[in-house]
Amino acid sequence: MSSMSPTPERPRPSRTAAVIPAAGRGVRLGPGTPKALRALGGTPMLIHAVRAMAASRAVGLVVVVAPPDGAPEVKNLVDAHVLPAHTDYLVVPGGGTRQESVGLGLAALPEDVSVVLVHDAARPLVPVDTVDAVVEAVRGGAPAVVPALPLADTVKEVGPGGPGEPEPVLSTPERSRLRAVQTPQGFDRDTLVRAHAEVAVDGEGATDDAGMVERLGAPVVVVPGHEEAFKVTRPLDLVLAEAVLARRRANDGF
């Protein structure tokens, strides 16, 4: 008689997901449709951002966080654009602030996701090498990773001025130690979920997700960012984004 031991369950492969907060209005860009839905080279900025994440072979799932009242329209929009076969996507409604929107995206992640990227829809042109570098650093063991660039301008800390008076300069931080931080920011899922559960989403250091992880006391490391990963915030940024896209299309010959 042969005794058969039960077949050991294979561990389920874990996936990397990208959460794309896209629920902002784009007040600084000026009046119009929500920023993520405005056209860049004839295609909504959000679609560029989704494609930028899907361009990475590492990203298996994209979670788009839509304007609170616009999830069905955004779902139709994403449905209408072709994504690589390895990329699934979900669309969920967002919240009143960026970090609330990120939290709602995190809540929608399926269990098999262990690495999470958070990427602004407002950074539509991030190159795939930057995405891959962030994923690689997280998979290599870093709980939180940010792409960042050195600053070109000198930065001053200022204090409040009196009524009608100019703001006084308080200090000039050493520029060589400062970095301008971009997205996608990459995280070990449990670390990011804990940060969103334990750190005030509107508190100091909460303008990005890595700042919330820092508040937990967990280490955050930097990989090189890219000039083309800039955030479309003001009207001039849109002019620059159109120029970068036109140059890419000319170089690619389409």
Ligand SMILES: Nc1ccn([C@@H]2O[C@H](COP(=O)(O)OP(=O)(O)OP(=O)(O)O)[C@@H](O)[C@H]2O)c(=O)n1
């Ligand atoms: N309630 C919000 C606010 C912002 N975002 C997203 O967070 C990213 C970065 O925010 P930002 O560039 O500040 O976008 P807006 O909030 O739209 O810009 P503004 O502050 O000028 O209104 C954007 O992709 C934006 O859609 C979001 O998902 N939910």
Ligand SMILES: C[C@](O)(CO)[C@H](O)COP(=O)(O)O
């Ligand atoms: C997350 C971010 O893009 C990192 O630079 C930035 O903090 C978003 O700031 P915003 O004022 O919400 O656009």
